[in-house]
Amino acid sequence: MKGGKLISSTMRLALVLALICGVIYPVVVTGIGQAFFPFQANGEMAQVNNATVGSYLIGQSTNNSHYLFNMRNDSASGVDPDITVASALAQAQVIHNSTNISLTYLDGLIHNNTRYSMFFFGTAYVDSLSLNIQIIDHFHSRIAVYGKIYDGLNTTGS
Amino acid sequence: MIGAGYLLITALVWAIIIGLAWGLSKYLKKVYENERTFLDKILNPLENLIYRILGIDGDRDMGWKEYFLSLFAFNVFTAAISFVILTYQGVLPLNPMKFPGMSWSLAFNTATSFSSNTNLQHYGGGSTLSYLSQMVGIQFLQFTSAASGVVVAVAIFRGFAGRRGEGRNLGNFYTDMVRTMTRVLLPLTMILAVLLIGLGVPQSLGGYSLVKTLSGSFELIKVGPISSLVSIMQLGTNGGGYFGANSAYPFANPSPLTNYIELGGMMLLPTAMPFLFGRMLRMKNEGRTLLIASYGLYAIDLAIALIPVTALGAGMETRLGGFSTVLYTVTTTAFTTGSVNTNLAAMHPLVIMAALMGMMIQATPGGLGVGAMYMLMYILITVFIVGLMAGRTPEYLGAKITANDVKLAVIAFLAHPIIILAPTALAYALGAVHAIGLGTGPVGFTQILYEYTSAAANNGSDFLGTAGNTVFFNVSTGIVMWAGRFIPIFIMLAMAGRMLEKKRSTEVALRTDNLIFPAILIVSILILAVLTFFPFLAVGPILMHLEGIKNAL
Structure with missing residues (x-):
C-alpha cells in the first residue's frame, strides 16, 4: 500500500527532524554559547554596586531626567537604550545644570562612548544606560542623588 | 541623495555575498549530486540511521507527483506537531514563564505561517511563547520550511537539466530533505548562531529575569534561545522573530555589525541558487541569467526606496540609522524573508511600495529555493512572449515550450494576484477590516493589501501584528499562506516533470545565456507585475505618497 507507506515515512521524518532541529540544535547552541560567551549569552547584564540593574542592550526610562540620560521612546522596538549624540549633548546640559558635573566631563564621556550606525559614519549614537552607569559609578560618593540610587540598588524588597 | 559611503557599503555587501554564494554553490552541487565531501565520514552513518528509521530506500528516484505528495504530507505533519505544541504549551515542559496555550485560530495561523516559510506573526513572541514553543513550534518549522524550499528548487533544477542516462526522475525527497538539514542548514546555522552569540545575541534556557532598574522600578529581561532562532530565521529566509519587534529588538539585533x-x-x-542552477545544468551562463535578472530587480526596488529616505526617523532604531533600516526593509521583502528591523507604519510610502513590489514579484531574488522557481516561471512566460514577437516556437534550454507549458506557467503566475486580491476584497466586504479599527482610506487599504501580499508571498512582514489576531485574519491569512506556498510549487514541479520528458535540441532559437536576455526578462517581469498590481498600488501607497506631498504644500 503505497499511500500508507508515504504517510508513515513522512510522519517519521517530521518527528525525527523535530527532535534534531527543535531540541538538539538549540540545546547544543545553548551549551556552546554558555561555555564560550556567558556574558553575551545571558543578555549582557549590567552591574552597579554588585546588584544587577538590567541589560546593556535594553534601555531604561528614568523618572529623573535632571540627573540621568533618558532613552528615546519613538524607536521601533521601544526598548533600545541608544540615543543620538546630538540628543545626548542636549541632555548633558540639563544634567550639568542640576548637578554641577562639568560639561567637559560629560561631553568627554559621550565622546568616548560614541559609536556609528555605519561603523565609521552615519548616525552617531551612545548607549544611555551605559552613560548612566558610568556616572553613578563615578559620582555616587560625591553627589547625593547618585549615592541614593547606588545604595538603593542593594536593598531588597519592592 | 544617497552618499557615496552608503553606496560603497551596499556594493561591498553584495560583492561579499555573491562571492560566498558562488563558493557555496560548488558545495551544494556536491551535496545534491551525491559527490564526496569532507563531511561524509561523520554524516553518512547519521543519515543512514535516519533512513533506517524512516524505512525508505534513499536511492529510489521519484516522479514529480510522488515528490510533491511526499513534500506536502511532510509539511502537513510538521505543521500538526507545531499546532499541538502551541495549543498545549501551558501544560508542556520548558515553560518557566508559565504562558498559557494559544487559541485554536492563532495556533492554526502560526503553524501554517511557519510551515509555509511565511512567518507572519499575529502574536508577540516574547510575551506569548514558552521556550518549547520557540524551539519546536517555531525553530523546527523554520528549518523544515527552508529545507522544503531548497529541495523543491533542486528537484525542479533536475527536471530542467533533464539529463538522460542519469535517471528520468526528480530525485528522492527523503534524501534531499535529510541532506539539506545535515549538510547545509544545520552546519550554517550553527556557525551563524555561535557568531551572533559572540556579538551579543542571547542564547539561554534559564528563564526571564526580573531586575531592579536604576530608577528603582522592575524590568523583565527576556532572554531565551534567541540566537539559534535568529540564525535560521535569516538563513532560511523565514523572518519570524523571537520578539514581536523582530530584528528591531536589541536582543535579536544588538549592533550595526x-x-x-x-x-x-x-x-x-x-x-547561491542561481549558481547551483547553472552548475546542475552544466551551463553556468544560464545560472548567470537568473542572478542578473533577480539582482537587477532588487537594485530597482532599492532605488525606489532610497530616493526618499536615508536619514534616521521615528519608528527606526538609533543604532541602525536610516540607511541600514531602509536597506534591510527592501532586502527582507526582496528575498521574501519578512524579518523587520523597523516599525513599518512609520516608513515612507515609497519604501512600502518597494517592499510590496518585492513581494509581488517574488523573484528579486525571492525566498530560499522558491525565488529561483519563480524566476524560471517568468523565463517560460518571457520566452513565450519573445517567441510570439519573433514568430518562432518558443524554446528554453533546447526544449520546445508548448501551449500547455505556457498555460501552466501563467496559472502559477496568476495564482498570486488572485490569493492576494480576493481576500483583501473579502476582508472589507465582511467588515473584518473595520472590526480591527482600520478604515477604507489609503493608509488602511495599504495595511490590508500588505497583509495579504505578505501572506501570499510567504514573506511575513506585516503592519497588523497582534491586531491581526482575530478569527477572520488568522484563518484567512492561514489559507492564503498555504495556497501561496503549495499551488506554485505543485505547478512548477509538474513543469519540471514535463521538462524531463522533452527532447532537447542543440540548435538555439533564442539565446537565454547572454547578457541581453536578462534585460528582456527584467522588463517583462516589471510589465507583468505592473499590469497586474498597479491599480492596487495606486489606491494604496502611491495615493498615500501623493497625499503626503499635497499636505506638505
Whole structure:
C-alpha cells in the first residue's frame, strides 16, 4: 500500500527532524554559547554596586531626567537604550545644570562612548544606560542623588 | 541623495555575498549530486540511521507527483506537531514563564505561517511563547520550511537539466530533505548562531529575569534561545522573530555589525541558487541569467526606496540609522524573508511600495529555493512572449515550450494576484477590516493589501501584528499562506516533470545565456507585475505618497 507507506515515512521524518532541529540544535547552541560567551549569552547584564540593574542592550526610562540620560521612546522596538549624540549633548546640559558635573566631563564621556550606525559614519549614537552607569559609578560618593540610587540598588524588597 | 559611503557599503555587501554564494554553490552541487565531501565520514552513518528509521530506500528516484505528495504530507505533519505544541504549551515542559496555550485560530495561523516559510506573526513572541514553543513550534518549522524550499528548487533544477542516462526522475525527497538539514542548514546555522552569540545575541534556557532598574522600578529581561532562532530565521529566509519587534529588538539585533551579518545571512542561500542552477545544468551562463535578472530587480526596488529616505526617523532604531533600516526593509521583502528591523507604519510610502513590489514579484531574488522557481516561471512566460514577437516556437534550454507549458506557467503566475486580491476584497466586504479599527482610506487599504501580499508571498512582514489576531485574519491569512506556498510549487514541479520528458535540441532559437536576455526578462517581469498590481498600488501607497506631498504644500 503505497499511500500508507508515504504517510508513515513522512510522519517519521517530521518527528525525527523535530527532535534534531527543535531540541538538539538549540540545546547544543545553548551549551556552546554558555561555555564560550556567558556574558553575551545571558543578555549582557549590567552591574552597579554588585546588584544587577538590567541589560546593556535594553534601555531604561528614568523618572529623573535632571540627573540621568533618558532613552528615546519613538524607536521601533521601544526598548533600545541608544540615543543620538546630538540628543545626548542636549541632555548633558540639563544634567550639568542640576548637578554641577562639568560639561567637559560629560561631553568627554559621550565622546568616548560614541559609536556609528555605519561603523565609521552615519548616525552617531551612545548607549544611555551605559552613560548612566558610568556616572553613578563615578559620582555616587560625591553627589547625593547618585549615592541614593547606588545604595538603593542593594536593598531588597519592592 | 544617497552618499557615496552608503553606496560603497551596499556594493561591498553584495560583492561579499555573491562571492560566498558562488563558493557555496560548488558545495551544494556536491551535496545534491551525491559527490564526496569532507563531511561524509561523520554524516553518512547519521543519515543512514535516519533512513533506517524512516524505512525508505534513499536511492529510489521519484516522479514529480510522488515528490510533491511526499513534500506536502511532510509539511502537513510538521505543521500538526507545531499546532499541538502551541495549543498545549501551558501544560508542556520548558515553560518557566508559565504562558498559557494559544487559541485554536492563532495556533492554526502560526503553524501554517511557519510551515509555509511565511512567518507572519499575529502574536508577540516574547510575551506569548514558552521556550518549547520557540524551539519546536517555531525553530523546527523554520528549518523544515527552508529545507522544503531548497529541495523543491533542486528537484525542479533536475527536471530542467533533464539529463538522460542519469535517471528520468526528480530525485528522492527523503534524501534531499535529510541532506539539506545535515549538510547545509544545520552546519550554517550553527556557525551563524555561535557568531551572533559572540556579538551579543542571547542564547539561554534559564528563564526571564526580573531586575531592579536604576530608577528603582522592575524590568523583565527576556532572554531565551534567541540566537539559534535568529540564525535560521535569516538563513532560511523565514523572518519570524523571537520578539514581536523582530530584528528591531536589541536582543535579536544588538549592533550595526549584527545587522549587516543578519542581512547577509538572509541573502546567502537564495543568491547561491542561481549558481547551483547553472552548475546542475552544466551551463553556468544560464545560472548567470537568473542572478542578473533577480539582482537587477532588487537594485530597482532599492532605488525606489532610497530616493526618499536615508536619514534616521521615528519608528527606526538609533543604532541602525536610516540607511541600514531602509536597506534591510527592501532586502527582507526582496528575498521574501519578512524579518523587520523597523516599525513599518512609520516608513515612507515609497519604501512600502518597494517592499510590496518585492513581494509581488517574488523573484528579486525571492525566498530560499522558491525565488529561483519563480524566476524560471517568468523565463517560460518571457520566452513565450519573445517567441510570439519573433514568430518562432518558443524554446528554453533546447526544449520546445508548448501551449500547455505556457498555460501552466501563467496559472502559477496568476495564482498570486488572485490569493492576494480576493481576500483583501473579502476582508472589507465582511467588515473584518473595520472590526480591527482600520478604515477604507489609503493608509488602511495599504495595511490590508500588505497583509495579504505578505501572506501570499510567504514573506511575513506585516503592519497588523497582534491586531491581526482575530478569527477572520488568522484563518484567512492561514489559507492564503498555504495556497501561496503549495499551488506554485505543485505547478512548477509538474513543469519540471514535463521538462524531463522533452527532447532537447542543440540548435538555439533564442539565446537565454547572454547578457541581453536578462534585460528582456527584467522588463517583462516589471510589465507583468505592473499590469497586474498597479491599480492596487495606486489606491494604496502611491495615493498615500501623493497625499503626503499635497499636505506638505
